[in-house]
Amino acid sequence: MLKINxxxxxxxxxxxxxxxxLEVKPGEVHAIMGPNGAGKSTMASVIAGREDYExxxxxxxxxxxxxxxxxxxxxxxxxxxxxxxxxVEIPGVxxxxxxxxxxxETRKAKGLEDMPAKDMLNMIxxxxxxxxxxxxxxxRSLNEGFSGGEKxxxxxxxxxxxAPKLAILDETDSGLDIDALKVVANGVNTLKSDDNxxxxxxxxxxxLEYIVPDFVHVLHDGKIVKSGDASLALELEAKGYxxxxxxxxx
Amino acid sequence: xxxxxxxxxxxxxFEDKVNMNSNVxxxxxxxxxxxxxxxxxxxxxxxxKYTSLNSVLNExxxxxxxxxxxxxxxxxxxxxxxxIDTYKVVFVDGKYSSFLSETTHEAxxxxxxxxxxxxxxxxxxxxxxxxxxxxxxxxxxxxxxxAKEGAYIYIPKNTEVExxxxxxxxxxxxxxxxxxxxxxxxxxxxxxxxxxxxxxxSLTKNAILTxxxxxxxxxxxxxxxxxxxxxxxxxxxxxxxxYIEQKxxxxxxxxxxxxxxxITRNNLNFYQKGEHINSILxxxxxxxxxxxxxxxxxxxxxEPNCESHQDYKGxxxxxxxxxxxxxxxxxxxxxxxxxxxxxxxxxxxxxATINAKPQLEIFADDVRCSHGCTIGQLDEQALFYMQxxxxxxxxxxxxxxxxxxxTVLESVxxxxxxxxxxxxxxxxxxxxxxxxx
Numbered sequence: 001m002l003k004i005n006x007x008x009x010x011x012x013x014x015x016x017x018x019x020x021x022l023e024v025k026p027g028e029v030h031a032i033m034g035p036n037g038a039g040k041s042t043m044a045s046v047i048a049g050r051e052d053y054e055x056x057x058x059x060x061x062x063x064x065x066x067x068x069x070x071x072x073x074x075x076x077x078x079x080x081x082x083x084x085x086x087x088v089e090i091p092g093v094x095x096x097x098x099x100x101x102x103x104x105e106t107r108k109a110k111g112l113e114d115m116p117a118k119d120m121l122n123m124i125x126x127x128x129x130x131x132x133x134x135x136x137x138x139x140r141s142l143n144e145g146f147s148g149g150e151k152x153x154x155x156x157x158x159x160x161x162x163a164p165k166l167a168i169l170d171e172t173d174s175g176l177d178i179d180a181l182k183v184v185a186n187g188v189n190t191l192k193s194d195d196n197x198x199x200x201x202x203x204x205x206x207x208l209e210y211i212v213p214d215f216v217h218v219l220h221d222g223k224i225v226k227s228g229d230a231s232l233a234l235e236l237e238a239k240g241y242x243x244x245x246x247x248x249x250x
Numbered sequence: 251x252x253x254x255x256x257x258x259x260x261x262x263x264f265e266d267k268v269n270m271n272s273n274v275x276x277x278x279x280x281x282x283x284x285x286x287x288x289x290x291x292x293x294x295x296x297x298x299k300y301t302s303l304n305s306v307l308n309e310x311x312x313x314x315x316x317x318x319x320x321x322x323x324x325x326x327x328x329x330x331x332x333x334i335d336t337y338k339v340v341f342v343d344g345k346y347s348s349f350l351s352e353t354t355h356e357a358x359x360x361x362x363x364x365x366x367x368x369x370x371x372x373x374x375x376x377x378x379x380x381x382x383x384x385x386x387x388x389x390x391x392x393x394x395x396x397a398k399e400g401a402y403i404y405i406p407k408n409t410e411v412e413x414x415x416x417x418x419x420x421x422x423x424x425x426x427x428x429x430x431x432x433x434x435x436x437x438x439x440x441x442x443x444x445x446x447x448x449x450x451x452s453l454t455k456n457a458i459l460t461x462x463x464x465x466x467x468x469x470x471x472x473x474x475x476x477x478x479x480x481x482x483x484x485x486x487x488x489x490x491x492x493y494i495e496q497k498x499x500x501x502x503x504x505x506x507x508x509x510x511x512x513i514t515r516n517n518l519n520f521y522q523k524g525e526h527i528n529s530i531l532x533x534x535x536x537x538x539x540x541x542x543x544x545x546x547x548x549x550x551x552x553e554p555n556c557e558s559h560q561d562y563k564g565x566x567x568x569x570x571x572x573x574x575x576x577x578x579x580x581x582x583x584x585x586x587x588x589x590x591x592x593x594x595x596x597x598x599x600x601x602a603t604i605n606a607k608p609q610l611e612i613f614a615d616d617v618r619c620s621h622g623c624t625i626g627q628l629d630e631q632a633l634f635y636m637q638x639x640x641x642x643x644x645x646x647x648x649x650x651x652x653x654x655x656x657t658v659l660e661s662v663x664x665x666x667x668x669x670x671x672x673x674x675x676x677x678x679x680x681x682x683x684x685x686x687x
Contacts, residue, residue, distance in 0.1 A: 048638050072637035073646075081638075088635040092653030098639070101649065106640035141653075158639060 001026050001197050002166055007058035008222075009046045016042040018222035019058070020120065021187075024166065028079045031208055032217035035241045040201045041085060043219065044170045047199075048082040062166065077109040079165030079208045082156040083172050090142040095154060096124060098142045099161050127160040131187045148175030151206040156187045163191070168199045173207035185210030190207060205237035218244055253307045253429075254289050257392070260313050264396060274367050274397075277381050281394035297387075300573040300605040301544040306513055309457045312425035314341040319422040321453070323350060328450045330416060334666050336447070337415040339401040343422055344430040346399065350418075356645030358409050358442075361399035363433055373393040374402055379437055383465050383493040383521060390491045390517075393463040394430045400433035400462075405442035414445040414664055419462075421486070434464040438472035438500075445475045445664060450488055458486035465493050468500035470524070475503050477667055481510040481674055484539060491517045498524030505662060506533040507671050508543045509678055513541045519548040522584075525555045533562040534655045534671070536678045537570035537602075544573035551584040551614075560591040563655045566602035577609040578619065585614050591621040596628060596654060598647075622679075648681030 002024040009017040016039045024030050034040055046053050047060060060068045067075055090098065104114045115123075129136060131153055143151050151222035152172050159167050169188070173181055188198065188211050200211060208216075208230065216232040217224045218241070226232070226244055236244075251259075261282055268275060290307055291298040321342050330338070337360045339351035346362050353361045359372075366372040367380070379395075384390050402419040419432050438444050452458045468474050480488065488511055494502050508514055520529040535543050548556040564572045574593045595604045608621045628650050636646035652675060662668045 050634055072634060073642045074638035076638055088632045090632055090653055092656035093649060102639040102641055105642060105645060128346055
């Protein structure tokens with residue numbers, strides 16, 4: 001599904017990604033872990049097409065097609081979803097109106113008519129139930145005054161509505177208490193299928209107790225330096241990252 | 251001959267057509283003298299520092315357009331709020347159009363200034379209120395000197411006007427350039443309620459200059475909601491002078507929606523003469539090309555325990571320019587005043603300009619006054635967020651600007667106006683957003 005080849009990217013002349021390789025197949029869950037400043041969020045932004053970053057080398061392929069020149073909205077239309085570490089507040093636009101616009105713009109890009117209002121409503125109802133989202137919450141301005149947990153749940157709600165092929169969750173667990181974490185994990189597990197894939201960026205093993213990854217990768221200094229299965233996350237949790245750095249030196 | 255000379259020399263002809271032996275005419279004559287002394291405002295005046303009328307004043311205006319031009323309802327219907335029942339006072343080239351209007355004298359008066367200024371039955375109201383709150387500055391004096399026609403609205407005690415009243419001034423461009431000077435008087439007696447919608451609309455691309463004066467009196471407990479829809483042709487300029495006097499426990503709101511016009515100057519003045527008064531001033535301005543809008547507001551807090559709320563949002567595209575000069579005066583006696591002023595601007599283009607000047611003069615010591623002013627660009631982070639969810643950049647910008655202006659629409663009480671303004675905004679921003687905020 002996603003194939004990243006030898007990707008290098010910089011911002012303001014500073015190189016952050018330095019030859020990153022990653023392959024994600026349909027039905028897989030990949031966890032990306034690594035110390036602060038390793039380039040985890042940059043990787044997420046670059047895949048999503050944030051224009052502040054310049055790709056200086058390599059390719060990003062989605063289902064065999066290079067998407068590295070596409071605008072962020074075009075990548076979204078192709079099925080890439082990024083759950084933001086810090087979701088943006090947009091006063092004046094309700095959650096419902098925002099998601100309606102997002103869905104209908106995506107449909108428009110595919111040459112489809114707007115989704116009938118009734119279908120939209122049903123879908124909103126179904127997905128908000130799945131994530132224990134109060135109906136009142138949907139008529140509030142997007143993320144405005146939301147708690148950390150509400151913001152993250154709202155991200156997962158949007159993900160459920162948009163049903164992407166590839167979802168990247170950038171530190172979705174940060175700022176969540178254990179109950180919110182379970183709700184989010186439960187949402188992801190319900191949405192998981194053989195046709196989609198997830199990349200979960202996290203600092204801690206905690207989220208991975210609830211969403212079990214098929215692969216765990218350690219990102220360090222702009223490169224993936226170690227890959228393993230779910231047990232690698234446990235090892236990292238117990239031992240920290242220093243041993244990997246030492247391994248790299250030797 | 252420049253415009254001032256032309257106006258001055260036309261005064262004798264104007265006097266021929268009105269009753270010169272009335273109190274009203276005494277007021278006119280004094281105002282005329284005043285204008286003759288002062289002339290048109292120039293950028294040398296502090297109040298006109300950022301707005302030059304030069305490009306407007308050099309047209310050769312016809313001051314009293316005489317050609318009668320028939321206007322078809324079908325052609326102008328779109329300028330009315332037509333999906334609800336309303337009273338209408340409509341003028342075409344400064345002259346009353348009975349055909350397009352819908353007036354009343356039943357429980358209250360919605361009619362013509364020309365009648366009010368001449369007929370004996372209106373005399374007590376005219377003597378009490380006409381030119382009572384209007385300032386004696388250049389352009390108000392000019393309007394007063396020629397005051398003859400406009401809307402006259404009188405709502406007696408304890409009367410709630412259920413239908414909004416639309417005041418519409420059409421100009422047909424029957425002359426190459428036309429100047430008109432509507433004069434409106436609105437009196438809401440104790441506990442009266444009234445909603446007014448005002449619009450100036452040119453029907454051609456010929457030059458138009460409108461110098462309008464509106465006086466509003468809200469007695470104790472009265473409520474007046476005033477909506478100004480400024481979406482005129484870019485060949486039409488407007489100076490809107492509105493003066494509002496409020497008595498205790500009254501609430502007056504004025505929403506000004508400025509989208510059109512070449513040069514628009516809004517002089518909006520509130521005088522609070524009583525306690526527990528609420529004054530609300532809101533505005534959305536969206537400009538493009540070389541359009542210019544100047545919002546000059548004054549809230550004069552004279553007595554204790556009153557409030558004022560100002561919220562002006564502006565979006566400036568291309569080479570457009572905006573001015574927000576918001577003056578709040580809190581007199582020494584006006585303790586416990588709560589005055590709030592907010593002015594937020596987005597400059598979409600590098601060539602657009604906004605001059606924002608909050609002016610607070612506070613002489614009382616126990617007051618809550620806040621003001622905030624921002625000038626910025628659209629939030630890049632928010633744009634990326636929206637794009638990431640599949641919303642193309644153009645729509646994302648539109649949605650963001652839409653949302654930015656939205657706080658002003660929340661206080662609009664007539665849903666049809668809200669949806670009308672929403673549509674104009676969507677149109678202006680070139681986006682089709684599938685919902686109404």
